[in-house]
Amino acid sequence: MKKILTIGVFLSFIRICTGQISPNETLIFDGSYELSGMMTNIAQVTMQTSVMKTTNKSYLHLSAEVATFNKWDSFFKIRDLYESYVDPGTLKPSLYKRNVYEGGYTKTEKYSYNPAGNSIKSESKRKNNPVVKNTVSIQPGAVDVITLIYKLRSANLSGLKAGQSIPYIIVFDEKQLRVNLKMLGKEIVSAGNLGKRECYKLSISANTNKLKGADKNLIWLTTDSKHIPCLIKFSIPVGVGQLSLLKTAGI
Amino acid sequence: MRIAFIIIAIVFVALTIAFTILPMGTIALIPVALAFLFSFFAFFKSKERKRIFSKWLMFFVFVLFLVIVAKDVFVKDKVVTDQKFQLEKQNSQQEAQKELEELEGLK
Numbered sequence: 051m052k053k054i055l056t057i058g059v060f061l062s063f064i065r066i067c068t069g070q071i072s073p074n075e076t077l078i079f080d081g082s083y084e085l086s087g088m089m090t091n092i093a094q095v096t097m098q099t100s101v102m103k104t105t106n107k108s109y110l111h112l113s114a115e116v117a118t119f120n121k122w123d124s125f126f127k128i129r130d131l132y133e134s135y136v137d138p139g140t141l142k143p144s145l146y147k148r149n150v151y152e153g154g155y156t157k158t159e160k161y162s163y164n165p166a167g168n169s170i171k172s173e174s175k176r177k178n179n180p181v182v183k184n185t186v187s188i189q190p191g192a193v194d195v196i197t198l199i200y201k202l203r204s205a206n207l208s209g210l211k212a213g214q215s216i217p218y219i220i221v222f223d224e225k226q227l228r229v230n231l232k233m234l235g236k237e238i239v240s241a242g243n244l245g246k247r248e249c250y251k252l253s254i255s256a257n258t259n260k261l262k263g264a265d266k267n268l269i270w271l272t273t274d275s276k277h278i279p280c281l282i283k284f285s286i287p288v289g290v291g292q293l294s295l296l297k298t299a300g301i
Numbered sequence: 302m303r304i305a306f307i308i309i310a311i312v313f314v315a316l317t318i319a320f321t322i323l324p325m326g327t328i329a330l331i332p333v334a335l336a337f338l339f340s341f342f343a344f345f346k347s348k349e350r351k352r353i354f355s356k357w358l359m360f361f362v363f364v365l366f367l368v369i370v371a372k373d374v375f376v377k378d379k380v381v382t383d384q385k386f387q388l389e390k391q392n393s394q395q396e397a398q399k400e401l402e403e404l405e406g407l408k
Contacts, residue, residue, distance in 0.1 A: 080378070090326045094380045102394070104402045111394070117386075119378040121324035129386045133393065135401055144404055145397055149389060162404055 071200055073110060073138070074300040075099045077278065078242075079293040081116065093118045093128055095293055097199075102135055110138040112196050126153040134196040141201050142167065146194040146221075161194065161221060172224050188226055192219040202231060202269075203277040207250050220256075229256045231269075239270050241280040242295040248273045249280050260286060276301055303346040310339035310358055317365050321372070329369045337362045 081093035095116050102111040116130040128151065135145040148159040156177055161170040167190045175181045193201060198220050205216060210233040218229045234251040241247040249270035254261065261267045266285035271277040278301065282293040313336035320329035340362055344355035 085325065086328045086331060088326075088328050088331075090328060091378050094378075102398060102401070104398055104405060106405055107401070109401060111397075115390075117380045117383070119324075120381040121376070121378070123381065125324065129383060131386075131390060131393065133397070135397060145400055147393055147397065149393065151386075160400075162400065165404070 071099060071110065071141075071203060072300050073099055073101045076297075076299040077295060078297040079282075080296050081291065081293050083291040084289055089292065091119065092122050094296075099200075101138075108138060109135040109144065110141070111135055112200055114196055114199075128152050132194075132196050134194050136197055136200070141193075141197060141204060143193055143197045146196070159224075167191070170221060174224065184224060186221070186224050186226075188221055189219050192221050192226055195220055195222055198229065199279065202252075203271065203279070205277075207233070207252075207271065207277065208273075210250075222258075227256045227258050229254065232265075234265070234268075236273060237270065239280050240294070241272065241278065241298075243297050244272075244278070244280075244295070247278075247280055250277075262286060266290075303343055303351070306339050306343035306346060307355065307358070310336050310343055310355075310362075313339060314358070314362060314365070317362070317369075321365060321369055327369070327373055330366075333362060333366050333369060337366070 075098065077097040079095040079097070080091055081095050082089040082091045084090075093116055095114060097112075097114045099113075100111045102109045112134045114130075114132040116128055118126065118128045122128075130151065131147075131149040133145075133147045134143050136143045142163075143161075144163050146159075146161040146163075148157070150157040150159075157175065159172065159174045161172050163170050167188075169185055169187050172184045172186055173181055174184075198218055201218065202216075210216070212233055212235045215230045215232040218231070220227050220229050232253040232255065234253055237249055237251050238246050239249050241249075249272050252269050252271065253265045254267040254269060255264070262285040266283070268281075268283045269279055270281040271279055278295070278298065279293075280295045284291055284293075313332045316332040317329055317336055320332055337359065340355050340358040344352055344359060347355055
């Protein structure tokens with residue numbers, strides 16, 4: 051009886067962790083950037099999930115692709131790919147890959163997580179420089195930036211009151227960063243083909259100079275169990291921009 | 302004063318042309334509005350027999366305005382499929398599969 055109860059609790063935990071993330075989900079965003087005080091559409095951001103199977107295991111492949119619209123390609127072409135391979139049950143990452151092409155600048159990055167979750171082996175390469183290998187100690191539970199979005203989507207946000215925060219630790223550019231997501235309240239925002247949706251409004255802050263201003267980096271997630279990101283506003287050293295949800299599929 | 306307004310209007314017309322060629326979207330409405338304003342001032346300050354140039358300038362600015370609006374309405378934002386990028390994505394997934402199997406071997 052005790053065993054059945056334990057299994058039951060374990061299975062319900064897995065359901066809580068992954069119930070919201072479908073394995074063939076696509077979210078397409080319009081990426082705009084503030085130029086001369088006006089938001090201008092410059093790129094499309096596609097977030098996808100799929101199943102990756104190896105001989106022994108099954109992983110959830112999380113990816114985010116940034117591609118400039120063709121009118122911008124001749125001036126400043128961007129083709130960025132961020133990927134993370136995570137455990138479908140716990141969203142614990144095993145492998146993270148980043149492939150950046152931004153107006154001629156290239157960067158590749160790969161983190162292989164130690165199975166114990168306390169270190170990563172990183173490999174990075176910038177432009178024509180040689181590959182740099184490194185081992186970075188991390189706190190157990192530290193995730194990459196892509197996994198963070200899905201972790202947040204799997205979190206129970208209904209219990210959070212305005213002003214309360216959820217802390218996360220992420221690894222970005224081979225450095226550990228503390229990220230805090232503070233609940234600001236609920237708002238109704240446009241969610242592309244989903245129409246208008248009630249969303250949780252969360253403020254993102256981190257111990258880095260890459261995010262500027264207080265409550266200037268924001269994310270709106272639907273209040274339903276899927277917690278779909280509908281709008282993301284960011285303020286970084288080079289400017290201000292936003293991602294607006296355009297289309298969804300396979301949710 | 303009339304000459305100054307004409308020069309300023311021409312500068313904003315040049316900026317509008319540059320913004321229209323570049324993918325600046327509706328940002329081009331800023332210089333086009335200023336170009337119209339200064340060409341109107343030039344028209345207002347001109348004597349009747351000297352109004353022809355500022356008239357043509359205003360007409361040209363109006364055509365540019367139509368081009369900007371038409372571009373915004375009819376030219377849709379789309380991403381061109383990049384074969385090289387698609388290939389890189391496929392390769393990345395194939396490599397990831399091998400790398401994950403190697404990581405599983407570490408356990």
